[in-house]
Structures are given as C-alpha cells and as structure tokens.
Amino acid sequence: MKYYKILLSVLIISCSVSSIAATPDSTKAGKVNKFTPGAIWPDNHGTHINAHGGGIIYQSGTYYWFGEHKIAGDAGNKAEVGVHCYSSKDLYNWKDQGIALNVSNTPGNDIEKGCILERPKVVYNKKTKKYVMWFHVELKGKGYSAARAGVATSDKVTGPYQFLKSYRPNPGEMPFYPAGTPDSEKINCVKPASKTDGFFCRDLPGGQMARDMTVFVDDDGKAYHVFSSEENFTLQIAQLSDDYTSHTGKFIRVHAGHQTEAPTLFKRNGIYYMIGSGCTGWDPNAARWFSAKSIWGPWTFHGNPCKGEGSDITYGGQSTHVLPVAGKKNAFIFMADKWTPKNAIDGRYLWLPIHFKGDDLEINWLNSWDLNEFKN
Template sequence: MTTNSFDQDSKLDAPTAARRTSITPGQPWLDTNGNLIQAHGGSILYDAGTFYWYGENKEHTTGHTDTWHWGVRCYASQDLYNWEDRGVIIPPVLDDPTSPLHPSQKMDRPHIIHNRFTGQYVCWIKVMYPDDTQKSSVLVADSLLGPYRVVRSHLRPLGMSAGDFDLVVDPVDGKGYYIFERVHSELIIADLTDDYTNVTGYYSTHFPHPHPPFVREAPAYFRRGSLHYLFTSGTSGYFPNASEVAVAKTYHGPWTVLGDPHPNDETRTSYRSQICSVFKHPHKKDLFIALADRWLGDRDVDARKAAMMFETAFASGRPADFFRQYEQEDPEVFAAPDTSRAGYVWLPVRFDGDMAYLDWQDEWRIEDYE
C-alpha cells in the first residue's frame, strides 16, 4: 500500500454544517467545515477557556486498506456543540513501518495530560502488534496542539502487555496515575513518574478475570466529590457489550462493582457503543459527560452471540483457530468496519446515591444543567 495516497472514493462528502444547539447521540457529527469529526477513542481537555476534543483520526480507515489511523486530530469549541478542526496534532509517520505512528500500526486511544510542574503536555498511546502484545509510547509537547516528539516507544509498563488505558492527574497534589488493562487478565492502576512519561513501579491490581469477554478494558476514570469512578467494558473487539461501573475511595481501591450503568438497554450493548472517557464540565455543578464510540456504526450486532464467540474461543486456549473458523462461517460479521464513519454517543451521567447511570436521550442540551 502507498500510505500517502488514497482513492477519491474514500474521501468524505463535506456538506455545509448548520450551527448546532444540542447534542444528538448516535447522529452524524460534522465539524464547522462540514466534515465528519475524526476524534475516535477520544477525550476532552479544557484549556484557557476553550474545549479541545482530540482522538484517533480515522478519515482513511475504510476497512479496505491496511490504514488503521492517520495520526491524532484535535478540534476546538466554545460550547461543546460546534467544533473547529485544528488539524492533525500528532501526524502519522509514513517512512518508518516500525514506528508506532505508522498508519498500518494499530495505534489506539491517545490520552493527553498537562504537567503543571514541567509545563509540558504528555500524550500516551497504545499499539496492538501482530504477535498479540500491546505496548505503549509516550510523546511530549510544549503546547497542546503540538508539535509532539516521541520520548518512549515500544514500552511494556511494569513488564506487562498494556492495552486500553486512561491517564489521571490528581487536582490537588498533581500526582499522575496510569490505569490500564493488563491484556486479557486484569486492570492495573500504576503511579506515574513526576514527569508523567513512565511508571514508578508502584501499582495495584483489580477486577481479575480468566479471559475475554469478561476481562475489563476501556477504563474511563472520573471523580465526583470524594468518590473515584471507573466505567469499563468487556473484551470483545469492536463488538459492543455491557459496560460496568465501579467505585472506590482511593485511586488504588479497593474497587466495588456497582453494576451496568445502562440498565434500560435490553440489547446489553451500552447503546451499541463503548465508553472511552468521561469529562466534567468546568462550569456546571454536577455535569459529567460520558464520551463513547459506535465503532460498528449502524451495523446490527447480536451482542450475546458475540460474547459467546469470545468466551468459547478464549476458553479453548486456541482463540486464533476459533476466530478463523467463525470468520469463514460468517464473513460479513467479521468484515473490517469503516471506522472513518464511526459515530459518537455522548450522554450525561445521572447519579442515584453512589450509582452512576447513563440514560438514553435522542437529544440533550448542556444549558439544561445547573
């Protein structure tokens, strides 16, 4: 594949974008130029009065090439409705196939935190490799919009294969934490070094499970008052599954599982989405927004059947053989999705005591919250 050229058919149409006044979960979301927003597996930072939404740029990931990503893209907004494209802040590396930023590398879930002591913005990414290992790379920049430079690559934190993750900074003492899935095993919460570019060696383990789809991944952390929360999903690839919410009194737990935050979703697919992060609105008393991706778009998926496939495959000890068999039996289900058109499901978190819920809304407005 030539990584710097694409068929015209793979480009997105760019209709004129009307000014938005609400959030409509699951509906196409265009930037102010009229293009589909490309910030998948994303997060929001509030910096100097502006909201920044960044994530995986999937504009060329149509499922018909080996292009997994085209760097990390960022958008800016004053209202969380209308987003201006600020460009690719971490561009793909085209001339080195071994780089974690090469388009064919399976780079996922960038997370950026600001280090108030060094003044730097620190970005972690994870990459899935052909040998089934998952490793991290770390980049730093003096500005949120870059340029970023790689300071660590192919990192195995604590000597572990590290999958989906979140980064957390304590608002009081500035201490950093790295919350990640020890691949197909358990969730790890590790202390970051003072510069946030590595782990110290101190960590705790949580939610042990024997294998997918039970293993928890996609950790999304937030804090409400004195309580720490984690949304996680099961492990079933791009097939959506039931989320889980847990709560603790400290970063390192112990964590108590409270249940499924989507109790009204009879499909057990978290509204056909996977939560990637949670953002606390800085000007609202108690508005937390869960950001989620619909990786498969409108593709109809039987979540229970998908979960059974993963359970059978991994329990056998020969998951690759089983998945090859499943793919031969039902190739359409396992066809690579067009994630360039994957949608977003943003919903406000509702609290009932300690429990956190996500209720479906076709449309909602930030102005309706105190």
C-alpha cells in the same frame, strides 16, 4: 435559449453540491446547539469529526478533543495518519485543529504508518509546562501482540507532539497492596493461583501488557495510567512519574480475572469512579462501573450503569472518556464510540449525561439533549 442553458447548468451544480453534502464525510456546516448521539457530527468545515477512541482536555476556556484519525474501509482501523485534534468553546461546535501527532514514515519506528495507535489521551503537566499524550500502540504487522503504551509531548496543546517511546509498563515490579492485605490475596509467581495470575507472572520480566487505556490527573497533581492488561483479564492503575512520561513502579490490579477494556476514570465528591466494558471485539456489550474511596482501592464492582432499551449493548457504543463539564457541579458526560470496523471513518460518537443518585451513577439514552440537562 441561452437563459435555459444557464438555468440548467445551475441546477446541475446544485444537485452535485447536494449529493456531496449528503455523504458521511461532508455535511452542511452550521451552528449546533445540542448533542444527537450516533448522528453525523460536522466540524467547522462540515466534515464528520474524525477523533475516535478519544479524550478531552480543558484549558483556558477551551476544550480540546484528541482521537484516532480514521480512513475509509476496514484498513482505516490501522494508523495511517495519526492523532487528530479539535477545539470547542461550547462542546457542540468543533474546529478542526489538524493532526496533533503524525505517524512515522520511518520503517521500524514504533509508530510507523500502518501500526495500531488507539485511545489517545492528553494531560497537562504544570511543573514541566508540557502537554503529555499517552496512547495504546501495536507494532506494524504484529497484530495485537506488542500491547505497549506510547507517550509523546508538546509545548502547545494542539501540537505538534513529538513521540518519545513505547514500552510495557513496570517491568520487574509487583503490585502494591494496602497494609494488612493477607498473603493469600497476593500474587505468587512460584505457583500462580489462576490463569490471570499466570499472565501477570509471564510478563513480569518485560513489563505488563497495556492495551485500552486512559489517563487521570488527581487533585494533588499526581497522574495515573489505567489500562487493560494480562490478556485483558485485569485492569491496572499505575502511577506516573512527576513529569507524566514514565511509570513509577507503583500500581494495583482491579477486577482481576474478569475481562475489562475501554476504561474511563473520574472523581466526584472525593469518590473515584471507573466505567469500562467487557471484551467482545468490535461488537458492543454491557458497560460496567466501579467505585473506590482511594485510588489504591479497594475497588467495588457495581454492574451495568446503563438503563432501559439497548443498555445491554451500551446503546451500541463503547466507553472512551468521561468529561467533567467546566463551570457546572456534578456535570459529567459519558463519551462512547459506535465502531464501524468495515468503514472506520464512519464511526459515530455517543455522548450521554451521567446522573447520580447519592454516590451511585446511572446512564440513560436520549435521542438529543443539551447542557441544560445538568440542573446546577
């Protein structure tokens, strides 16, 4: 009888463990050797990776993934914890490195617990030897009215990052125009030519709105902050200072008058590429891409890079970052988030390879894939 009691106890414990493992927050840990877009993605503890709206930096043979730490329920879309960091050698298997930037417990702080802190991106400054994190900030209790850019720095890639400031970029500054640009194409704040120009002029004294964003470091070491501005009707590409912690006042407007958010920026064969999305709240929509031979434009709009079934809603996701794969030529991964606003912690990640046809790009859905998808 004693034997059967022991056996029954073991079965009960086994069932309990199986039940825990089946939940979205705790998945059996094990070596991963492929990408499965939209599936639960366990870290080294077996817990679904918590790095939403994120970006990746590659340093000394290791990838570091930074993203928004979410909690369960719709309240999880507010910043209750901070920015989470993970590391990987192979892009498939990720180690939890903890919280790189903590929100503040001080009332009135720009990144006070309960604020909105989105799309963190980290870059390394070779001159200062500092890691610099930029992100979109909305002040606690103010909805999306603040529209600020926030910045923090660290001596170590995994943190802890120290918050420096948040603000609206380039107050009092007019856009940069290449030589020969006719006056008719320049903003006239005495008589704005469009509703979008009116938003720009309205915000000119205090700085431009900065919401969905990314950061890009060019081959010459200059860094650029790319963000949705002017009530999301325009993308702005703004040059950062030499230490990457402020703006220089030089910037351009891209695709003015057309709502664009979730920007990503990368460079291939001397050509600059941007992929973004339309503006439909948490609901997915068709992606869009642009290209230019100079960071300062002109930028050409090319339409939707996604093909096939589900392409009209970016397969249910929204762009957040384009990752160049180290050691592989012409290997770029399109990173997107599949948002679940009613249970934020269950948001999924859609990673797909980008394929090029000449200077054009294309993204196709794959149920699963690995880095052998890139032939060279």
